[in-house]
């Protein structure tokens with residue numbers, strides 16, 4: 001079974017907002033092996049359905065598992081668009097989510113997830129609680145006819161992606177000669193890569209030109225990030241990441257990340273993850289600072305005592321960000337997040353080419369060359385990776401295995417070799 005085929009049927013079925021029984025049966029028929037069935041269940045789990053109880057039961061029996069309820073954002077109305085054929089406005093609804101149920105912390109993560117979903121109707125939306133989601137709308141939003149409902153922000157992700165167009169735009173960045181031409185060519189390439197308006201892209205040549213709410217693309221001849229990465233999340237305008245209470249962080253993607261479109265998208269997810277960790281740290285440190293009863297208590301002890309609901313992993317990450325002595329925890333999570341979205345987005349055959357293996361392993365390379373994270377992070381990330389792997393169709397499982405084999409081969413002494421994954 002090809003995931004692209006599954007997604008195409010799914011998109012067609014969702015055009016009217018819901019998958020009905022006939023459409024669901026057609027999709028389920030694609031699954032041949034138990035692994036295919038698991039993959040179909042996973043793909044359908046974010047969708048909205050129009051099924052009777054018996055129909056749902058029949059479908060679940062056929063697929064050998066439960067269709068989980070979609071995240072609550074699915075089914076909500078984004079806004080209205082006038083339909084010239086009917087002559088009246090049509091509701092545009094959310095038919096699928098590519099986001100965690102609670103949403104993403106920032107726009108950059110949702111932007112990367114929206115583009116990497118491969119959906120022509122991908123939309124990035126911010127709810128009134130400030131959370132960001134990558135979703136699929138029932139119809140492609142044409143901004144000139146669209147009137148939005150009460151959302152904080154809605155951005156159409158300029159659906160679709162064509163590798164040839166990407167290569168042409170890449171070539172234009174090489175052909176550009178003047179500084180102005182270079183900046184313009186990079187702005188166009190980055191906007192295409194991320195499916196955003198050019199106004200969302202800030203092309204810079206050094207850190208002082210960063211803007212906090214834009215995707216900063218650094219095309220200066222500066223070296224890569226200090227740890228050899230293709231991006232950077234740091235204190236605004238400085239390029240240094242030491243924790244400053246009340247400080248603002250900015251996200252940068254280096255031009256080096258654009259050697260491959262997926263990697264450029266994965267890098268934005270990676271940096272968006274660091275930004276999320278910075279936001280968590282700022283929020284908690286602010287609470288700590290304003291707690292009149294904290295006395296001489298250190299931040300870490302205060303966090304343990306006052307935030308019993310925070311996972312051990314989050315505590316380890318926040319503690320690390322505030323102390324600013326290492327980056328191993330936040331790096332591991334950022335690398336794994338980018339790896340997972342990258343893998344999901346690459347629809348290749350069961351036997352990935354050496355080039356594909358290399359590109360996927362590249363997402364893991366950075367984590368293999370860094371020190372081992374704290375135990376709480378290793379434990380939580382192992383569980384996350386295992387759950388992700390188990391949910392994959394056979395073709396993607398093969399890619400996952402190939403990428404890990406490649407990175408272990410290249411870094412035989414790395415802690416990544418000790419990850420207890422059942423592959």
Ligand SMILES: [Zn+2]
Nearest residue numbers: 229270331334
């Ligand atoms: Zn990083």
